[in-house]
Amino acid sequence: MQSLTSQSELVPGPRGALPKRCALGVAAASTATAAFLFGERVVSWVSMATLLLTLGPSVHGVLLFLEETINHSNRYRGRSLLARLSDCGLQQSLPWVTLSALLLCLSGSPLPLPHLWTLLWLCAVFYATFRSLGLTAPSEVELSDICETRRMNVAHGLAWSFYLGYLRLVLPQLEDSISAFCASHQSSAPLWSRGSKRLFILIPVNANISHKLEDEDDRVQFYDSLPNSQLDRGGVRGRVYKHSVYRVFNHKGQAHDCVVEYATPLLTLHSMSQDSEAGFGEPQRRAQVLLFYRTLRDVLERSLECRNRYTLILLDDEHEDDVHYLSKSLLRSLQQQDTEEFSMFSSLPKPPEPPTPPPHQEQSHNGVLSREPTLMFSLDRPRTLRSPVETSDCLRGPNEYS
Known part of the structure; x- marks a missing residue:
């Protein structure tokens, strides 16, 4: 073993926002590509993709809500219904489901309605199934990031x-x-x-x-x-x-x-x-x-x-x-x-040297100064009242x- 003078190579720093920035950049580039390929229909495709991605977590949140309500209601004693919905993830996913569904209705479906409803239903059900079975669980890196961010380690x-x-x-x-x-x-x-x-x-x-x-x-x-x-x-x-x-x-x-x-x-x-x-x-x-x-x-x-x-x-x-x-x-x-x-x-500034009075002001006659008395101020640094301390070790x- 040895003590390291610089710990940057050994101690990991907090995780940054690089995945978020990369994801936003890829999403913007993909949206621009879709706009070039589909023209005005890009809003419909983006709305449908958003609805597919957010509907699955909402269905899984409903399953969690049922589990908490039926078997673990004592954990939420004194807490509101909104708090329970937030713990199950519904408060975060439902607004996105509503917004994407509204945009899809306004822009029109890019697929025939029977195909669209079948796709939405299957994606939501299978996502909730895979998530409940742990097949789409967060990775170790994500769990570590969550624990560090929320101080849960x-x-x-x-x-x-x-x-x-x-x-x-x-x-x-x-x-x-x-x-x-x-x-x-x-x-x-x-x-x-x-x-x-x-x-x-x-x-x-x-x-x-x-x-x-x-x-x-x-x-x-x-x-x-x-x-x-x-x-x-x-x-x-x-x-x-x-x-x-x-x-x-x-x-x-x-x-x-x-x-x-x-x-x-x-x-x-x-x-x-x-x-x-x-x-x-x-x-x-x-x-x-x-x-x-x-x-x-x-x-x-x-x-x-x-x-x-x-x-x-x-x-x-x-x-x-x-x-x-x-x-x-x-x-x-x-x-x-x-x-x-x-x-x-050693970096403390030294006090300025007091000015040397002119020679004619230092002459005295029979113990009496040859100039009028004036107020004099000390320019020395303040000294402590404590006894001197040995500092030679430093x-x-x-x-x-x-």
């Missing part, structure tokens, strides 16, 4: 639960916990750089989580735990939230302390893939892990409570032969965070993390 629920039930509660208190830890562990204080004072969340693509990081990499050693955070949550008084501090060594033996943990919802995905009743294979698990990462990343980027208090590390599973993949991933992330912090502080060179 397992990964979406796990990512939001991880954020709302854990990260949003503990991350705002993380910096104070690290400060208290450094105050009680003087030997550890110099090993914390500015960029390491975050929660580093590991997300392996294969969802295989080790409960002890030192079992994965001997350069990552457990050091101690941060002070416990207690919150009243879900009827539990003083529920305890803990974080573990790990000491990460590079190839030179130089140590860096940071707070590291795996994303625990991945344990659920891994357990589901091991249970046959869940119907969750390895390809589905991998797709859900990547979707979990993308969803959690997007949610955290919009969260003001968690901003600059976390780092997501996605671990690829293509390089399992590297026994120090975990320490290298953590050190790479630490170096990146320190570089960003140093660049941010100036570490890149070789210290390798």
